[in-house]
Amino acid sequence: MPALWAIAKNTIAQAVRMKVAAIFIVLLLILLPLMSVIVTGDGSVKGKLQTFVGYGLSLTSLLLCLLTIIISTYSLSSDIKYKQIWTVVTKPVRRWQIMLGKLLGIIILDFVLLVGFASIIYGLTMLMPRLSHAGPDEMVQLENEFFTARASVKPIIPDVRKEVEEAFNKMQEQGNLPNGMTPLQVRQQLFQQKLLEKQAVSPGQAIVWQFQDVEIADPNQYIFIRFKYDVSVNPPNMSVYGRWIIGDDRQLAASGGSLKTPIYAPPPQSDSIRTVHELAVPADAVVDGYMGLAFQNLLANNTVVIFPTEDGLEVLYKAGSFQWNYVRAVAVIFIRLVFLAMLGVSLAAWLSFPVAILVCLVIFATGSMSSFIFESFESMEDAGSIAYSFLIKPALNLLPQLDKVAPADFLIKGQYLSLTSVLALAGVMIGLQGAFVLIAGIVIFRFKEMAKVTV
Numbered sequence: 326m327p328a329l330w331a332i333a334k335n336t337i338a339q340a341v342r343m344k345v346a347a348i349f350i351v352l353l354l355i356l357l358p359l360m361s362v363i364v365t366g367d368g369s370v371k372g373k374l375q376t377f378v379g380y381g382l383s384l385t386s387l388l389l390c391l392l393t394i395i396i397s398t399y400s401l402s403s404d405i406k407y408k409q410i411w412t413v414v415t416k417p418v419r420r421w422q423i424m425l426g427k428l429l430g431i432i433i434l435d436f437v438l439l440v441g442f443a444s445i446i447y448g449l450t451m452l453m454p455r456l457s458h459a460g461p462d463e464m465v466q467l468e469n470e471f472f473t474a475r476a477s478v479k480p481i482i483p484d485v486r487k488e489v490e491e492a493f494n495k496m497q498e499q500g501n502l503p504n505g506m507t508p509l510q511v512r513q514q515l516f517q518q519k520l521l522e523k524q525a526v527s528p529g530q531a532i533v534w535q536f537q538d539v540e541i542a543d544p545n546q547y548i549f550i551r552f553k554y555d556v557s558v559n560p561p562n563m564s565v566y567g568r569w570i571i572g573d574d575r576q577l578a579a580s581g582g583s584l585k586t587p588i589y590a591p592p593p594q595s596d597s598i599r600t601v602h603e604l605a606v607p608a609d610a611v612v613d614g615y616m617g618l619a620f621q622n623l624l625a626n627n628t629v630v631i632f633p634t635e636d637g638l639e640v641l642y643k644a645g646s647f648q649w650n651y652v653r654a655v656a657v658i659f660i661r662l663v664f665l666a667m668l669g670v671s672l673a674a675w676l677s678f679p680v681a682i683l684v685c686l687v688i689f690a691t692g693s694m695s696s697f698i699f700e701s702f703e704s705m706e707d708a709g710s711i712a713y714s715f716l717i718k719p720a721l722n723l724l725p726q727l728d729k730v731a732p733a734d735f736l737i738k739g740q741y742l743s744l745t746s747v748l749a750l751a752g753v754m755i756g757l758q759g760a761f762v763l764i765a766g767i768v769i770f771r772f773k774e775m776a777k778v779t780v
Contacts, residue, residue, distance in 0.1 A: 328418045332426025337434050340396045349388045353442050357381055361449040370459045371471050374450060375737045381446045382733040386658045389438060390689060393662050397431050397669025398681040406678070421767045428670045428763070435662040443655045469547065469605065474645035474741040480534040480638055485519035492519070517634070524632040525557075531621040532632075533574070536640050539616050541608045548611065549641040550604040550618065554596065557629040565630055566623045568593040572610045574617035586612050593623060601636070608642065616640065644741040653742045654732035660751050661727055665689065667759035671766025675773060692727035725758055 340346055360381055366372025401424070454467060492515050496502050502511060526532040541548065554565045572588030589606050596602045610616055618640070622630045632638045668688065672681040691698060730750055735742040 328422050329426045329429055332418075332423060333430035333433060336396075336400050336427050336430030339400055340431070340434055343396065343399070345395055346392060349392045350438070353385060353388060354445075356384065357442065357445050358449065360384075361453060370454055370457045370463050371467055373457060374453055374467070374471055377453065378446065378450055379733045379737050381449075382443075382654070382658070382736070385439070385442045385446065386661065386732075389435060389442075389658070389662055390665055392438075393431060393435055393665045394669055394682060394685045394689060396434070397427070397666045398673045398685055399678055400427050400431070401670055401673040402676070402678040402681055405673075420770050420773075424670055424674060424763070424767055424770060428666055431666040431670070432663055435666065436659065439655065439659055439662065443651075443658075447651060469549070470603070471739050472647040473643055473739045474647060474650035475549070475641040475739050476540070476644035476741040478536050478539050478640045478642075480536065482520070482634075483523045485516060485523065488519050489515045520634050521631060524634060524637060526620065526622045526630050528622050528626050528628065529624045531619050533617065533619045534638065536616045536618065538614050539611045539640055539642060540614060540644070541611050541642055542644070544607075544609045544611075546608045546643055547605045548608050548616075550606065550638070551601060551641055552596075552604070552620075552638050553601050553633060553636055554598045555631040555633055555637070556598050556626075557631065558627075559598070560626055560628055562595075564595045564597050565628075566593060566595045566625050567630065568621040568623065569604060570617075570619040570621075571606045572617060573612040573615060574619070575615070586610070603641075611642075641739075647736075647739075650742055651736060653744060653747050654736055656747050657730050657732040657742075657750060660747070660754055664725060664754045664759045667755070667763045671762045674766040674770035688725065689727070692725040694728060695724055695726040696728055698724075723758070725754055 361377050364373050364376040364380065366374075366376035454464065459467065489512055493508070493512055496511070502508075506514075524532070539548070550569065550571065556565065568590070570588065570590045573586050574588070576585055577588075587607070587609060589610055591604065591606075618638075620630075620632075665685065669681065669685050672684055676684065730742075730746060732742070734740070
């Protein structure tokens with residue numbers, strides 16, 4: 326342990342002396358306070374906070390990731406190149422201790438820098454409402470929609486597989502299958518079409534959803550209905566006029582119409598189409614985790630209203646505090662930094678600095694857009710490609726999915742980031758992927774020839 330700590334302290338001192346580290350630190354110290362003043366968002370206080378937190382955390386994550394890649398690949402490779410490691414390997418220090426000591430030093434440095442800059446962002450975030458002179462109504466909105474951690478429940482997706490098969494068989498019998506499309510692609514298109522039909526409501530008609538597992542901690546608080554309209558024909562004022570009914574609809578049939586728990590029916594309201602809206606309702610509308618929700622498309626609209634499958638409707642409720650949600654979001658960034666440190670130290674053990682940093686940057690870039698890469702290969706999977714199943718897919722699964730959990734997005738939306746998902750991410754990126762590359766680097770470094778003996 327003393328050997329590890331000595332190497333770690335030396336690595337930290339080496340990193341502090343690097344000019345690139347000083348440049349990145351100064352950049353963040355200047356840009357973060359500046360951003361808190363100049364960002365505007367959509368003009369509201371909430372918009373300013375969302376923009377600042379989004380850009381602030383993303384910029385901090387990006388610069389610290391790049392700094393980690395540079396330090397982790399340079400520290401060990403430069404010691405080998407300039408033969409400084411000779412003075413270490415001649416002492417009773419094992420090579421794996423050298424690598425772990427380097428890694429420990431980088432992780433400690435990352436932790437200190439991340440905690441420092443995350444604290445600056447948090448402090449500025451809490452101060453911005455005062456500096457923006459937010460009114461009482463705006464403060465209530467911020468507490469409900471930004472300074473919170475809300476869990477989300479979406480409607481149960483209806484089973485339309487039978488209807489899809491019937492429609493597909495009918496098209497096949499009539500010879501109406503589209504040219505240039507595989508049967509699988511036709512079924513997927515029909516599946517989306519049938520789902521949209523289930524989420525569409527004609528003028529004068531109503532649509533009902535049932536939500537389960539709405540785990541309300543405090544019935545005295547509010548729940549929020551987030552919705553977005555689409556339409557078959559654009560109305561003249563680009564708005565939809567509708568009526569919402571929220572509560573336990575099961576009691577109406579069970580008790581002959583007498584109500585034991587409240588059912589809320591706010592006055593009809595007009596909301597713009599293709600825009601996200603939220604409707605606040607007292608939490609006692611939820612009974613034992615169940616809530617019914619109905620929407621009536623009023624005749625005045627004269628158009629079919631559609632709730633998009635992905636983001637058309639969801640129920641939000643408070644599941645935690647903003648402070649702890651912020652801590653978990655920062656922890657996600659720290660997990661990325663630890664993985665990149667493990668990757669950089671491992672590659673530097675057997676590659677030169679330019680090659681090691683190039684490989685790290687490529688892996689970082691591909692991991693940052695892994696979702697796009699996986700979507701690009703979906704057509705090969707749909708076609709049943711053997712090459713994809715046995716070669717490409719296993720290789721893609723080895724890549725770190727750095728964009729799988731975007732911490733800034735959770736804070737911007739006030740969305741609850743669970744500890745379980747953070748621990749699962751740490752288990753995959755550090756416990757599996759990071760451990761694999763680090764062990765591989767240790768094995769290679771153990772047998773690496775430092776110098777040739779000449780006679």
